Amino acid sequence: xxxxxxxxxxxxxxxxxxxxxxxxxxxxxxxxxxxxxxxxxxxxxxxxxxxxxxxxxxxxxxxxxxxxxxxxxxxxxxxxxxxxxxxxxxxxxxxxxxxxxxxxxxxxxxxxxxxxxxxxxxxxxxxxxxxxxxxxxxxxxxxxxxxxxxxxxxxxxxxxxxxxxxxxxxxxxxxxxxxxxxxxxxxxxxxxxxxxxxxxxxxxxxxxxxxxxxx
Amino acid sequence: xxxxxxxxxxxxxxxxxxxxxxxxxxxxxxxxxxxxxxxxxxxxxxxxxxxxxxxxxxxxxxxxxxxxxxxxxxxxxxxxxxxxxxxxxxxxxxxxxxxxxxxxxxxxxxxxxxxxxxxxxxxxxxxxxxxxxxxxxxxxxxxxxxxxxxxxxxxxxxxxxxxxxxxxxxxxxxxxxxxxxxxxxxxxxxxxxxxxxxxxxxxxxxxxxxxxxxx
DNA sequence: GCTTGTTTTGAGATATATCTCATTTTTGAG
DNA sequence: CTCAAAAATGAGATATATCTCAAAACAAGC
Numbered sequence: 001x002x003x004x005x006x007x008x009x010x011x012x013x014x015x016x017x018x019x020x021x022x023x024x025x026x027x028x029x030x031x032x033x034x035x036x037x038x039x040x041x042x043x044x045x046x047x048x049x050x051x052x053x054x055x056x057x058x059x060x061x062x063x064x065x066x067x068x069x070x071x072x073x074x075x076x077x078x079x080x081x082x083x084x085x086x087x088x089x090x091x092x093x094x095x096x097x098x099x100x101x102x103x104x105x106x107x108x109x110x111x112x113x114x115x116x117x118x119x120x121x122x123x124x125x126x127x128x129x130x131x132x133x134x135x136x137x138x139x140x141x142x143x144x145x146x147x148x149x150x151x152x153x154x155x156x157x158x159x160x161x162x163x164x165x166x167x168x169x170x171x172x173x174x175x176x177x178x179x180x181x182x183x184x185x186x187x188x189x190x191x192x193x194x195x196x197x198x199x200x201x202x203x204x205x206x207x208x209x210x211x212x213x214x215x
Numbered sequence: 216x217x218x219x220x221x222x223x224x225x226x227x228x229x230x231x232x233x234x235x236x237x238x239x240x241x242x243x244x245x246x247x248x249x250x251x252x253x254x255x256x257x258x259x260x261x262x263x264x265x266x267x268x269x270x271x272x273x274x275x276x277x278x279x280x281x282x283x284x285x286x287x288x289x290x291x292x293x294x295x296x297x298x299x300x301x302x303x304x305x306x307x308x309x310x311x312x313x314x315x316x317x318x319x320x321x322x323x324x325x326x327x328x329x330x331x332x333x334x335x336x337x338x339x340x341x342x343x344x345x346x347x348x349x350x351x352x353x354x355x356x357x358x359x360x361x362x363x364x365x366x367x368x369x370x371x372x373x374x375x376x377x378x379x380x381x382x383x384x385x386x387x388x389x390x391x392x393x394x395x396x397x398x399x400x401x402x403x404x405x406x407x408x409x410x411x412x413x414x415x416x417x418x419x420x421x422x423x424x425x426x427x428x429x430x
Numbered sequence: 431g432c433t434t435g436t437t438t439t440g441a442g443a444t445a446t447a448t449c450t451c452a453t454t455t456t457t458g459a460g
Numbered sequence: 461c462t463c464a465a466a467a468a469t470g471a472g473a474t475a476t477a478t479c480t481c482a483a484a485a486c487a488a489g490c
Contacts, residue, residue, distance in 0.1 A: 040255040164379040
């Protein structure tokens with residue numbers, strides 16, 4: 001029962017001290033187990049078994065499950081926001097940035113189905129983590145408002161609505177078909193006050209200009 | 216530690232046989248405990264203690280927690296949809312129906328904060344229950360589309376997006392201020408393809424025409 | 431108030447998780 | 461290679477939940 005696809009934290013820690021490598025193995029296993037059984041239902045021993053260690057080892061690193069979840073979610077947030085921001089510097093059109101970021105996020109979820117669900121679970125259970133992820137989103141929203149494309153107030157409910165739309169997509173279609181991605185992007189833009197026509201057109205353009213290759 | 220506010224199922228079963236009354240006491244206690252600790256975290260004994268019975272009594276009625284949740288959520292769904300539909304017969308304008316139903320749902324959550332969270336938890340954990348609740352919503356959506364006010368396809372993702380917006384409101388502001396209610400109604404209408412201006416105007420009208428008294 | 435069927439009770443058997451720590455194993459610097 | 465420090469181990473002590481069932485309490489018809 002070793003990890004199959006991702007090796008995110010293990011990869012980041014090869015060459016480093018043993019302590020770092022073990023911690024990373026715990027983090028990677030936590031992603032797999034949290035994603036498959038859900039956070040509440042997973043037992044410490046599920047994670048250590050998956051990581052092929054003794055259960056006592058866990059307690060050399062964390063006090064409890066929550067501490068581990070924080071760590072995992074924070075690490076995933078860094079990785080995911082990093083990937084999304086990649087090559088977005090050049091884009092200075094608010095709605096395009098929002099649509100592209102949303103689409104990229106969901107496409108990451110397609111490649112690495114476990115990442116997004118675990119990160120979101122972390123964001124909802126350990127709300128302090130939200131600020132880190134959400135700062136980018138807020139900047140893009142402000143840009144879109146200043147440019148006159150969005151018609152909305154930025155408040156905490158709006159942010160949660162957007163996160164909820166993303167979670168709904170993940171829950172309903174973990175495979176993350178292009179349809180689901182497109183419908184979710186359009187939903188976000190509508191929520192922000194764009195008309196259906198403009199939203200559809202923009203999403204289509206974002207798909208062909210920025211996402212045609214990166215499958 | 217007896218129930219304070221609601222007595223939904225107890226009230227429905229006064230006069231009936233003992234068996235019914237005990238079952239109702241379990242259901243009412245389940246609402247309180249699920250709402251305060253969350254479904255996963257509640258233990259059977261939490262519910263029986265709250266209901267002031269021996270823990271063994273639970274097993275005369277249910278096999279496990281999930282069975283109880285189904286029962287509770289189904290009962291709540293009947294009560295809540297009944298209240299929402301009350302006096303909506305006369306309204307034949309799709310968007311008004313959607314806005315009013317959303318606002319009423321959230322205002323029920325204000326009076327009975329436990330009901331909606333438990334019902335939603337049930338809908339997400341026992342998806343079979345969704346169809347019962349969602350049929351009304353679908354009818355209103357179809358009406359709005361036929362009348363040319365909505366611009367969207369009705370599919371399961373859309374339904375989940377709407378439910379998610381409602382859950383976001385509940386999570387963020389359980390007190391359910393008028394602001395939260397209004398913002399959520401507008402978000403639903405935007406999602407369905409109405410322009411921000413129309414959505415705002417419609418929600419304002421629904422508030423003054425249909426909701427001014429029922430506080 | 432007696433009797434029979436129904437419901438409740440709660441102690442304890444069973445199951446499952448957490449957490450500790452004396453011991454063993456591994457690591458890596460010299 | 462050697463050895464002290466670091467890390468891992470896993471059996472078992474502690475804690476917590478589930479579920480059962482013989483006995484007690486109760487309800488209701490006669």
